[in-house]
Amino acid sequence: xxxxxxxxxxxxxxxxxxxxxxxxxxxxxxxxxxxxxxxxxxxxxxxxxxxxxxxxxxxxxxxxxxxxxxxxxxxxxxxxxxxxxx
Amino acid sequence: xxxxxxxxxxxxxxxxxxxxxxxxxxxxxxxxxxxxxxxxxxxxxxxxxxxxxxxxxxxxxxxxxxxxxxxxxxxxxxxxxxxxxxxxxxxxxxxxxxxxxxxxxxxxxxxxxxxxxxxxxxxxxxxxxxxxxxxxxxxxxxxxxxxxxxxxxxxxxxxxxxxxxxxxxxxxxxxxxxxxxxxxxxxxxxxxxxxxxxxxxxxxxxxxxxxxxxxxxxxxxxxxxxxxxxxxxxxxxxxxxxxxxxxxxxxxxxxxxxxxxxxxxxxxxxxxxxxxxxxxxxxxxxxxxxxxxxxxxxxxxxxxxxxxxxxxxxxxxxxxxxxxxxxxxxxxxxxxxxxxxxxxxxxxxxxxxxxxxxxxxxxxxxxxxxxxxxxxxxxxxxxxxxxxxxxxxxxxxxxxxxxxxxxxxxxxxxxxxxxxxxxx
Numbered sequence: 001x002x003x004x005x006x007x008x009x010x011x012x013x014x015x016x017x018x019x020x021x022x023x024x025x026x027x028x029x030x031x032x033x034x035x036x037x038x039x040x041x042x043x044x045x046x047x048x049x050x051x052x053x054x055x056x057x058x059x060x061x062x063x064x065x066x067x068x069x070x071x072x073x074x075x076x077x078x079x080x081x082x083x084x085x086x
Numbered sequence: 087x088x089x090x091x092x093x094x095x096x097x098x099x100x101x102x103x104x105x106x107x108x109x110x111x112x113x114x115x116x117x118x119x120x121x122x123x124x125x126x127x128x129x130x131x132x133x134x135x136x137x138x139x140x141x142x143x144x145x146x147x148x149x150x151x152x153x154x155x156x157x158x159x160x161x162x163x164x165x166x167x168x169x170x171x172x173x174x175x176x177x178x179x180x181x182x183x184x185x186x187x188x189x190x191x192x193x194x195x196x197x198x199x200x201x202x203x204x205x206x207x208x209x210x211x212x213x214x215x216x217x218x219x220x221x222x223x224x225x226x227x228x229x230x231x232x233x234x235x236x237x238x239x240x241x242x243x244x245x246x247x248x249x250x251x252x253x254x255x256x257x258x259x260x261x262x263x264x265x266x267x268x269x270x271x272x273x274x275x276x277x278x279x280x281x282x283x284x285x286x287x288x289x290x291x292x293x294x295x296x297x298x299x300x301x302x303x304x305x306x307x308x309x310x311x312x313x314x315x316x317x318x319x320x321x322x323x324x325x326x327x328x329x330x331x332x333x334x335x336x337x338x339x340x341x342x343x344x345x346x347x348x349x350x351x352x353x354x355x356x357x358x359x360x361x362x363x364x365x366x367x368x369x370x371x372x373x374x375x376x377x378x379x380x381x382x383x384x385x386x387x388x389x390x391x392x393x394x395x396x397x398x399x400x401x402x403x404x405x406x407x408x409x410x411x412x413x414x415x416x417x418x419x420x421x422x423x424x425x426x427x428x429x430x431x432x433x434x435x436x437x438x439x440x441x442x443x444x445x446x447x448x449x450x451x452x453x454x455x456x457x458x459x460x461x462x463x464x465x466x467x468x469x470x471x472x473x474x475x476x477x478x479x480x481x482x483x484x485x486x487x488x489x490x491x492x493x494x495x496x497x498x499x500x501x502x503x504x505x506x507x508x509x510x
Contacts, residue, residue, distance in 0.1 A: 019162050020161060020162040020167075036163055037163070040166070040230060041166050041167070047226075
């Protein structure tokens, strides 16, 4: 749970920084579309996310609609990377 | 009812095209008004560049658009996918649309389009990508690289923003790109494919790789040791080449009848456009090819050489270019050549490459509107081989002008000439 909270926060902070969005609009269940992110902004955001969190997102398409979907994906990857490291 | 033959003739002649809006983002002004005031005042936008790579260049001058803060015009989210050259174009387009008070209905948007010119598109984005790949050995670059860089990005963003759904075409003919774009947009209206067009060009290539490439070609001006702003000296004996600049210019062109009907303010009629290819050398200019473009433009405008009261020269300040253009003007204008004011405003705004033709055509249109001719600055040592009236150092006001011309002659030999005349 702790890990989920921290990646969510990082994602929110990055969205504030990258797109000038406001924290109060960034509820976990807010859809990216409702925040004004189109498919290209999402691609750009995920690219920056890889840099920021030193992760590698999967090549295959993953259904992402909300901020929480992004956080869940990140956490899954982080957990997977830790597993591999161990 | 006109007969079949009359209708065919009128179609052949085409419709009249007028200029109803102007937009400029340049090294000497970010509005058409500031741009023209600075031209008349002889102010130069050329300076030593303050960039992190500048020490690696031998030629360290350029004509940048200073104090251009993208955040003043775009949200951070928009900037994710809008490159500097597209930003310039969108700002210039917005100005032109406001200036023309253009408010197109949904139906009219279907017959409104865009022609733009650019040499290098989003060159800065490509360079960033190369740095990542080749210097940092990254395995990945920004995912939007293709979309930021593509030459037609500027025109496409303009189309999307203003819902213009007619032709959307980007021309790349080096230094004449945006003159060609304006001319081809004029033809779209003249021949009935569109009723309203945004036309111009955009360039943002004051970046290390592009500047080094130009430096390597040995066509750039040496920095004037006393005053960097005086480094570009078209038609002068001591000229040493061109100075790279950046920016954008956009004109609103309309079918004249439409413009009159909606009560638009009309700057001028875009009366003629002529182009030609030198078909002789990839860089060496050719007076005969240039003269052909000038004649074609005059013919298209239905004007005689004596009707032209001012020529905005291509005037790059290269050794060969200025002499060849002088010869071309003499070939067409004959004995009258010496009495026609010809100025190179590149001496002030630099060479905006894919934007330069449109920027300079706007200078000529504003000259017509204000009865004022901008000077060629830094012309203190005449070259005997350049012996026309280049309006040296001091602009002229109160000059009655009925028609003006703007020359654009490109590497590769693509020549384009535009003629504007008072609308009546």
